[in-house]
Amino acid sequence: MTGVSNVADLVRTAAVRGADHPAFIDATTGDVLTWAEVDAATDVEARRLRDAGLQPGDRVAVRLPTSMEFAVSVFGALRAGGVVVPVSTGGPVRELTRVLDDSGASLLVGDGDGVSTKALPAPVLRVDGGLTGESVRGGEDVAVLAYTSGTSGVPRGAMLSHRALLANVAQCAALRPAPVTAADRVLLALPLFHSYGLGPGLFQVAAAGATAVLLQRFDAEAAVDAIEQHRVTTLVGVPPMYQALLHVDAARLRDALVTVRLLTSGAAPLSPSLLEAVQKATSLPVFEGYGLTETAPVLTSTLVGGQVKPGSVGRPLPGIELRLVDTDGQPFADDEEFVLPDDDAGLVSVRGENLFSGYWPDGEHGPDAEGWFRTGDVGYLDDDGDLHLVDRAGDLIIVNGFNVYPHEVEQVITELPQVAEAAVVGVPSDTTGEAVKAVLVLGQGAELTQDAVVEHCAERLAKFKVPVSVEFADVLPHSPTGKLVRSRLRLPQA
DSSP states (O other): OTTOOSTTHHHHHHHHHOTTSEEEEETTTOOEEEHHHHHHHHHHHHHHHHHTTOOTTOEEEEEOOSSHHHHHHHHHHHHTTOEEEEOOSSSOHHHHHHHHHHHTOSEEEEOOTTOOSEEEOOOOOOOSSOOOSOOSOOTTSEEEEEEEEOTTSSEEEEEEEHHHHHHHHHHHHTSSSOSOOTTOEEEEOSOTTSHHIIIIIIIHHHHHTOEEEEOSSOOHHHHHHHHHHTTOOEEEEOHHHHHHHTTSOHHHHHHHGGGOOEEEEOSSOOOHHHHHHHHHHHSOOEEEEEEOGGGSSEEEETTTTTSOOTTOOBEEOTTOEEEEEOTTSOBOOTTOOOOOSTTOOSEEEEESTTOOOOBTTTTBTOSOTTSOEEEEEEEEEOTTSOEEEEEESSOOEEETTEEEOHHHHHHHHTTSTTEEEEEEEEEEETTTEEEEEEEEEEOTTOOOOHHHHHHHHHTTSOGGGSOSEEEEOSSOOBOTTSOBOGGGGGSOOO
C-alpha cells in the first residue's frame, strides 16, 4: 500500500491494478461493478457531497444497508475529506438522533426520516462528472467516527484515523495464508456499518483488489445459494452465521462450499462445540479472531499460529504488541502467577499503529503516553502465546457481535413508573452468542408484565439491546459495599 494515505486511495489503487476486475457483486440482483467503475462512482459521490456543502473534516453519517451504495458512500465521503459516521439502518430514531447530535454530522446519506440533519438519498452509481484531484485528508486525520458503548452505557465515538485503519488492513494482509487476496471472492453478509464488516470486510477487499459478494442481510439458504453461484472462496463470518449454516442440508452445504478455502469468525466468542460442528459439516477449519472498534478492529487471530485452537482467539497480528496487566496498568512479570478472573487480573493491553485516537471529540481515554491501550477484557496466554479470553472487566454483553452495556438498558427500563430497580445481564444464546436478560424489582403494589417491558424497550432501543427474557424478584443481590452482584442474576430467579 505504498503511497496510500487516505482509505479511499485503496479504491484508486485497486482500479489501477485491475480496472476490469469485479469489485462488487450484488448476490440478490446479480449486478456487478468493476474496480474502475467503483473508483469513478466514488469520484461522483465525492463531488455530490462537496456540492451539498461538505467541507474537509465535516462528519457524514451513512445509514445504508450492506450494498454497493454503502461502499461508494463511504469511499466518496473519505475522498471528499469527510469523516464517516456509520449508523445502523434499523435503530430507533432516538439512538440515531443522539449519534447525529454528538458527532455534529452535517449530512446524512440514507434514510433521514425523523431527524433534522440534512439527508441525501443513496448515491446513484454513475461513472462520470466526479471530483477531480487527490484526496485532501489522510494519515492522522480522523477517517471514521465509530460509535460504541462506553462503560457508562452511553455510546461514544471512537476516532479512527486513516493511519489506524490502513495499519490494520496491512496487519491482516501480512497473515499467511492471507485472509483476502486479489483472486478471492469474499461473501460479505455482515452489517458494513459495524467495525468488523467495515475493516476486515470492505476495506480488506479493497486493499486486495478482491471481489465482494454482497448480501444485504444474512439468510443461510440465500448465503449458500450465493456461495455456490458466485464461487465464493472466503467467508467473513460471526458465530450465529455458522450456527445457521448448520441447519442447511449437510450434502448441499458441503457441495456448495467446494470453492471455499477459508472461514473466519470474529465479533463474538466462537464456542468449541460450534467450531467442531462446523469443521465436521464443511471439512474446513474456522479461524477465529478478536478485536475492538477502538483497535480498527482486529488484534489477534488463530491464523497467526496457523492452526485452529478451540477456546483461543490466537496471537497478535504482525505489528501489534499484547501484554497482560493488572488494574493499575502494570504488566505482569514473566514468572508471575495471576488469579482469573475475580480480582480483575490479566487485563488485555495492546499497542500498535492500528489503535484509535481516543474518544470524540477531545481524544480522552485513548492510548497512554507509551502507546498502550487497556481493552477491558480479561484473559491469559497459554504456553504457545495464544490468547484465551475468560471474562470482561466490565459487564459488556455481546449480541451478534454488537455491544450492549447493561446500564443503558437499565436506564430505559427504569423509565417505567412501576419499576423500583432493574438489572440487566448477558445470558448464553445458541443463536446470538449472548442475549439480554432483565431482572426487575417492582414498587409496592405495582404490576407489570414481561410483554409490557419488552414493548417499552423495543420503542427506545435497537433490537439487539431489547431483553429476550424478563424476570421479577423481591430484591436484587448486592455486595456488602452496595455493588450489584450481576453473576447471581445470570441464574433463573426463584
